[in-house]
Each structure stands twice: as structure tokens, then as C-alpha cells.
Amino acid sequence: MPHTIDDLWEMIYGNQQAMIYAGGTDVLARYRSLTSRNLICIEDIHELKEIYQQDNLIFIGSCVTHTRLLESKIIQKHLPVLIHALKVLGSPQIRNMGTIGGNICTASPAGDTLPPLYVLGAILEIRSIDSKRFTALKNFIHGPGKNSLQKDEVLYGIWINIKQDFNIHHYEKVGQRKMLAIAIASLAALLKLSESGIIEDARLAWGSVGPKTIASEKINKALIGKTLTEASLKLIVPLIREAVSPIDDIRASAHYRKMVSENLIFRLLKYGGHNND
Amino acid sequence: MIISFTLNNKVISIDVEPDKRVIDVLREDLQLTGTKEGCGSGECGACTIHVNGESRLSCLMLAAQLEGKDITTIEGISIENKMHSIQEAFIQYGAVQCGFCTPGMVMAALDLIRRNKRPSRKEIREGLSGNLCRCTGYQKIIDALEAATGATDGGGPRTMKKGEE
Numbered sequence A: 001m002p003h004t005i006d007d008l009w010e011m012i013y014g015n016q017q018a019m020i021y022a023g024g025t026d027v028l029a030r031y032r033s034l035t036s037r038n039l040i041c042i043e044d045i046h047e048l049k050e051i052y053q054q055d056n057l058i059f060i061g062s063c064v065t066h067t068r069l070l071e072s073k074i075i076q077k078h079l080p081v082l083i084h085a086l087k088v089l090g091s092p093q094i095r096n097m098g099t100i101g102g103n104i105c106t107a108s109p110a111g112d113t114l115p116p117l118y119v120l121g122a123i124l125e126i127r128s129i130d131s132k133r134f135t136a137l138k139n140f141i142h143g144p145g146k147n148s149l150q151k152d153e154v155l156y157g158i159w160i161n162i163k164q165d166f167n168i169h170h171y172e173k174v175g176q177r178k179m180l181a182i183a184i185a186s187l188a189a190l191l192k193l194s195e196s197g198i199i200e201d202a203r204l205a206w207g208s209v210g211p212k213t214i215a216s217e218k219i220n221k222a223l224i225g226k227t228l229t230e231a232s233l234k235l236i237v238p239l240i241r242e243a244v245s246p247i248d249d250i251r252a253s254a255h256y257r258k259m260v261s262e263n264l265i266f267r268l269l270k271y272g273g274h275n276n277d
Numbered sequence B: 001m002i003i004s005f006t007l008n009n010k011v012i013s014i015d016v017e018p019d020k021r022v023i024d025v026l027r028e029d030l031q032l033t034g035t036k037e038g039c040g041s042g043e044c045g046a047c048t049i050h051v052n053g054e055s056r057l058s059c060l061m062l063a064a065q066l067e068g069k070d071i072t073t074i075e076g077i078s079i080e081n082k083m084h085s086i087q088e089a090f091i092q093y094g095a096v097q098c099g100f101c102t103p104g105m106v107m108a109a110l111d112l113i114r115r116n117k118r119p120s121r122k123e124i125r126e127g128l129s130g131n132l133c134r135c136t137g138y139q140k141i142i143d144a145l146e147a148a149t150g151a152t153d154g155g156g157p158r159t160m161k162k163g164e165e
């Protein structure tokens, strides 16, 4: 197993067909149906396991596990919306193994870190042996299971600018069973609420109600200048209905998903009047 | 491939295919059959082991990942052939019926207790949320852990706080 990124380049170079994995909670859950067992595990590459702050930027290595993120003081302090989502991701064992990079690259519509990373404006650092590029999360994911990685590229890490003054960080998912719940619908929200309860800035993103994370500038803008009341949230329901495009599957019908994604915004009312998360 | 790691406090080297699942290495190559396989896909927790002190699912790990790691299985938690206090509590509280889920439950419970010495019932529930039990309905397992972590004196479960269950 590679321990440095240079070890990894060497292994990929000598084995072009190999598939990489990190925690394996997505890849190895399909072990029996894998067409190739030509796998390289990257979970022990030290530089991919780092979390650090550089001025206004936080770096999260792609192989940081969900448990490490939950324990990180930096993440707790600056990115509560991500903490809320990680708390409801899988089970303790899945969180001990699964990584943020794996959650992003799998590009599941139900991926719990995606709506939070979306509203946080996460930038992904992607590297190959001889290149390095940066791309916004929203441009990285094309659809279920589809991302923009080229064959020789890996997700190196995630950069998040923390110079944002949202005072409400919210994440909620509705699933079937309490734990291990793959979402039926989820909502991540960042709000900047003034002392008098006026929404000064808003970023909302839904999971599981479309082929990828759903967000709309129209919805965000419609909230600005409004007070956080049931009446003003009701006004954006038609916009949500327009934005989401859920599917029927074994977990829930499209109609039910739509209803849940609308209802989820009314949960923001609990923040009305005071500034906590 | 030769893979060296620490297994239940002993350093060992074994020759196995690097892409063999760890659950199969434990059960077939090392004859450690305490670790169970339920679903093989991460849902049931029966295959829980500790890797460098943290609970992980051995059905979702390949042999190559063992290299240099510190592995503990259910066989490694007894002290001088004496059952671990958690195991004793499971028996005392009737938390074992068919027993299939028990090794995984105990390993998950140990990870929980390492992080949180006196978990509430809610925290116990959350800590064991990756482990399925078809027999007990979980209450007795939670009672056992509550007792073992000193939250009760063996006289039955603590009265629940409102909204805890």
C-alpha cells in the first residue's frame, strides 16, 4: 500500500488499469460484483489525511475519515454545517472507515457531505503525476456516480474559505431508518440572520432530490431581505418545486421526496429570533 | 504476498492474497471464527474488529490493508482467559440469544466506551447503530452496557429521561 503520494504515482504508472479506493465502504460493499480486483488502497497516504488552516482557508485531505472530521476542533469551530451532516452519516464503523474524498467521488445523490460542501463553496484540488487543477464541487459532479476525474487523476483535497459570516449552519436529512439511513431528502442551509431576524444572506442545497445536489440562486436571492417567518418561507415553496427533480426508487416515491424537500425548509423556523445552530 | 501486522497483541506474518477480504483471512487463514459475517456489505456490524483501536468492518477491508496495523478481534479482548466485563454483563443481562451479533456488538461497544466512559442510553443506541440484532430487540443489550459502564448498580435499567428512547 502506498504511504506517500509519490508511491501512489509510481503504482498508478505501473498499473494503469488499477482502481483506487480509500475507506472502501462504497467500493468493497460491491466486492462480489467487482469486475476487477485490481485495487490500490490510498487510506494510508499521510499527506491525504491532513486537516489544517492557512489564513482564511481550511484544507481537508481527501482521505480524512468522517470520524476525524467530527473530532477536529478546526472543523467544529468553522464548519458546523458539515459536522451536523457527518453526525447522521452511516454508523460509527462506517464513519471510522469512510472518507470525505470517497463520499465526493462516489457522487451519490444521497451523499451526506455534498449539500454542506456545496453551500460552503468547496473547491477541490485534483492532482495527477504531472498536473494540479482546482475545480468547484458543483462543476465536479456530473450525475449519480459521475465525476470529472480523468483516468490518471486523484482527488487530493478540499479547500474551504471560512471568511463567510453565516451565523446559522443547518443540516437535516429525512431517511427511512434512524441510523444507516440513506437520505430520502436532505437540506443544508447557511443563513446570515440579522439581530432583528432579517435574512441578509442565504445558501441552501438539497440532497437526494435530483441526480446531483440541487441549489438555486433564485431561491437564495428570494430569501434575502425577508424575515424568517412561515409566511416568507411559504413564498419560496413554488421555487423549490421548480428546482427539484426527484426520482421514484425503492426508498421513496418522487412525489413524497418533493413534499419532504419542501417541508424541510420550514425547519429553519426554529432559528427565528436567535443566533445559534 | 507476505503481510505483517499485530494480531491480538502478537506480531505475525502471513502469506495471503492481498485482495482477500479481512473477514475471510481471519476466519479461514487464521481460524479466528469469533468474528462473524452477516451481510458482507457493511450493514450489520457482525464482522466488527478494531484496527489501531477503532472499530471497523472486516468485510469491507482487504488483506493488504492489514500491513503494519494493530488488529484486535473478539478473541483478543479477554484478559488472562477471563471474560471482558462487557461480555460478562451481556450474559448477566440476557443480552445474548442466538449470539451471532454478540462479538460485533461487543467490539462496537468497546469503541464507544473508549470514547465515552459513561454513555447515556441514547448514546449507547447511537454507538451500536451499525450493529443489527435479530433476537433481543436491543433493550437487553443497552441494559447490559448501561450496567457495565457503571450507570446502574445491577438493579435494572436506569429510569429513562423523557424522550430518550
Ligand SMILES: Cc1cc2nc3c(=O)[nH]c(=O)nc-3n(C[C@H](O)[C@H](O)[C@H](O)COP(=O)(O)OP(=O)(O)OC[C@H]3O[C@@H](n4cnc5c(N)ncnc54)[C@H](O)[C@@H]3O)c2cc1C
Binding pocket: A019, A020, A021, A022, A023, A024, A025, A026, A027, A028, A029, A042, A062, A063, A088, A089, A090, A091, A094, A097, A098, A099, A100, A101, A102, A103, A104, A105, A106, A110, A111, A112, A113, A149, A153, A154, A155, A156, A180, A181, A182, A183, B041, B042, B043
Ligand atoms: C452500511 C452503509 C451505510 C452508509 N451510509 C451512508 C450515509 O448515511 N450517507 C452517505 O453519504 N454515505 C453513506 N454510505 C456510503 C459511504 O460510506 C460514503 O460515501 C463514504 O464517504 C465513502 O468513502 P470511502 O472512503 O469508503 O469510499 P471508497 O469506497 O473508498 O471510494 C468510493 C469511490 O470514490 C473513489 N475515490 C475514493 N477516494 C478517492 C480519491 N482521493 N481520488 C479519486 N477517487 C477516489 C473510489 O475510486 C470509488 O469510486 C454508506 C455505506 C454503507 C456501506
Ligand code: FES
Binding pocket: B036, B037, B038, B039, B040, B041, B042, B043, B044, B045, B046, B047, B048, B057, B058, B059, B060
Ligand atoms: S458482515 Fe460486515 S457489516 Fe455485515
Ligand code: FES
Binding pocket: B095, B096, B097, B098, B099, B100, B101, B102, B132, B133, B134, B135, B136
Ligand atoms: S442475539 Fe441473535 S442476532 Fe443478536
